Amino acid sequence: MTRKVIIDCDPGIDDAVALTLALFDPQLEVLAVTASAGNVSAEQASRNVQAIIERLDPPRLPRVGTATAADDQPYEDGRRMNGEDGLGNAGFAVSRLHHQHLSEKVICDAVRAAPNEITILCLGPLTNVARAFQRDPDLPRMVHRLIIMGGSFTAVGNVTPVAEFNIYYDPLSAQCVFRSAATKTLVPLDVTRQVALTLDFVEALPPETTRAGLLLRRIVPFLFRSFHQTMGQESFYLHDTVALLAATQPELFESREMAGEVETAGHLTRGMTVFDRRPLSPSRPNMEVMTAVRADAAAETLLRGLERSGLQT
Ligand code: BDR
Ligand code: CA
Secondary structure (H helix, E strand, O other): OOEEEEEEEOOOHHHHHHHHHHOOOOOEEEEEEEEOOOOOOHHHHHHHHHHHHHHHOOOOOOEEEEOOOOOOOOOOOOHHHHOOOOOOOOOOOOOOOOOOOEHHHHHHHHHHHOOOOEEEEEOOOOHHHHHHHHHOOOHHHHOOEEEEEOOOOOOOOOOOOOEOHHHHHOHHHHHHHHHOOOOEEEEOHHHHOOOOEOHHHHHOOOOOOOHHHHHHHHHHHHHHHHHHHHHOOOOEOOHHHHHHHHHHOHHHEEEEEEOEEEOOOOOOOOOEEEEOOOOOOOOOOOEEEEEEEOHHHHHHHHHHHHHHHHHOO
16 A cells, blocks of 8 residues: 655755655655755755656656745755755756645645645655645644654754754744644654765665666765765765655654654754653653664665666666
């Protein structure tokens, strides 16, 4: 049986790899891919979603949602790690944006059409999901599950000492989603960083004779170099692909039910995720938080999945 998913993303190289996996995964029926601002501007994210789908040309074309800017002026984007265009400066051309439907509307329509069946994979800031919930207050209870790549449980942040990028970029939307009645799984940095990938992974990507390989080999080496140049690392992370695995291979993960909140006001702590771990906490758990992953098996699963995408393209 396939699982219906919406992928809300801000491509971004790791978002693009997650899309390359998901669009050819027989377990998933990708109903829609909705763009959000984050790693790049709203307009660039929308173009990137279209460019990725056009280049991969999957057997079932998902609906596409167009991003609009977050209400709050974001402090930072992801161009340092992902390139000016978010896709390793690959300069992929898209003729013009067709399917100009707002991401939050695409989410509302899809969930309303299949109540309690749709998992939303949130790979970027939570702007679109929060707007969908504000537009249609019944929606949180109609979503099967949100799987959110974001936040940090005990690990240090990646954009400030305490904050992870997706939450930091639009903390008010993250707060709205965390507080919503939707069933949620959080995949924080603590877990995504356990899947540290090396040059071997880059070399094992599908060959350029396939559409998936051609795309991946244009963008993934850029991210590998970014991690090396900005952090001196020999390994790199594809955070969003680990969140995808939480949907398709949950048996690889350990998790705990927890009460999680987002700091929206702090001068030093904007976008920090805070979990009430007191033994006699008065807070009720509001989400499942992934705390560990079998890293070798996860990396192997990612490579096998990309190989499958290559074989289909
Ligand atoms: C998250 O931030 C983005 O830059 C990545 O695409 C990922 O979604 C990791 O913190
Ligand atoms: Ca992302």
